[in-house]
Amino acid sequence: MQMNANYTSLVAVGDSFTEGMSDLLPDGSYRGWADLLAGRMAAHTPGFRYANLAVRGKLIGQIVDEQVDVAAAMKPDVITLVGGLNDTLRPKVDMVRVRDLLTEAVEKLAPSCEQLVLMRSPGRNGPVMERFRPRMEELFTCIDDLAARHGAVVVDLYGAGVLGDQRLWDVDRLHLTAEGHRRVAEAVWQALGYEPGDDWRAPLPPAVRATWATRRVSDARFAKQHLVPWIGRRLTGRSSGDGRPPKRADLTPYDS
The missing domain is CATH 3.40.50.1110 (SGNH hydrolase)
Structure with missing residues (x-):
């Protein structure tokens, strides 16, 4: 092409x-x-x-x-x-x-x-x-x-x-x-x-595996801050974008 x-x-x-x-x-x-x-x-x-x-x-x-x-x-x-x-x-x-x-x-x-x-x-x-x-x-x-x-x-x-x-x-x-x-x-x-x-496809350096305790803290944080609210929106039919306008609604010169 x-x-x-x-x-x-x-x-x-x-x-x-x-x-x-x-x-x-x-x-x-x-x-x-x-x-x-x-x-x-x-x-x-x-x-x-x-x-x-x-x-x-x-x-x-x-x-x-x-x-x-x-x-x-x-x-x-x-x-x-x-x-x-x-x-x-x-x-x-x-x-x-x-x-x-x-x-x-x-x-x-x-x-x-x-x-x-x-x-x-x-x-x-x-x-x-x-x-x-x-x-x-x-x-x-x-x-x-x-x-x-x-x-x-x-x-x-x-x-x-x-x-x-x-x-x-x-x-x-x-x-x-x-x-x-x-x-x-x-x-x-x-x-x-x-x-x-x-x-852009280049791999990241080898990862250092997190400890069991670190992974559990991360899982708990994810569940409280993100998973539970996400489930709540699904159950109530709400969306994180409700009432939110487009990010940049008009086709205008790019300045920043």
């Missing part, structure tokens, strides 16, 4: 992964791979414009209803779409509906931009992931098929062993650390045809 590598605008569509959790900034906001990517693209192309419509907790149906038409109307050079993973992590999910909605999103977005970017999302290594892995891989098969039909680029984060390393995941075990987001930004940067900055 012939790449431009001189794109003038980017719109990011999705959920917490694209919003940037858990790449936390000093002011309490999140940065994340999309912001990092936009900054690099802006440094490469004067007048570069950027919008990030992502909101944490969104299911693929909400992304289609709230973000896709908005992104398509902006007609940017590049659109990134990452969605559907939150659906696969629910106790019950209709994967046929997820695939249909993802197809609808791609069919609307692909004609409205020069390059659509899809992703096979990373998965943290661990026993919990094994329960959801078949659903994730079904989603990724759909993504591959849609990309082939619509000329989209697929960034295979799932196939990069280093992004399964637990050290690249925050204490909530759902979101990447700052280093994880940096690697994702590099992966998309390269997929768009820009000169590589480094090897």
Whole structure:
């Protein structure tokens, strides 16, 4: 595929992964791979414009209803779409509906931009992931098929062993650390045809195994701060993104 590598605008569509959790900034906001990517693209192309419509907790149906038409109307050079993973992590999910909605999103977005970017999302290594892995891989098969039909680029984060390393995941075990987001930004940067900055797939140094006591303290902290609230939201039908506006709603010049 012939790449431009001189794109003038980017719109990011999705959920917490694209919003940037858990790449936390000093002011309490999140940065994340999309912001990092936009900054690099802006440094490469004067007048570069950027919008990030992502909101944490969104299911693929909400992304289609709230973000896709908005992104398509902006007609940017590049659109990134990452969605559907939150659906696969629910106790019950209709994967046929997820695939249909993802197809609808791609069919609307692909004609409205020069390059659509899809992703096979990373998965943290661990026993919990094994329960959801078949659903994730079904989603990724759909993504591959849609990309082939619509000329989209697929960034295979799932196939990069280093992004399964637990050290690249925050204490909530759902979101990447700052280093994880940096690697994702590099992966998309390269997929768009820009000169590589480094090897984003490079493994981390060998890990020092934590003691049994340290692991139990970490498990208890995770359960109290993240697992219990997550279960509570599932039981009550609430989302962490309820009432939250898009991160960067307008396609405007990137300045920081």
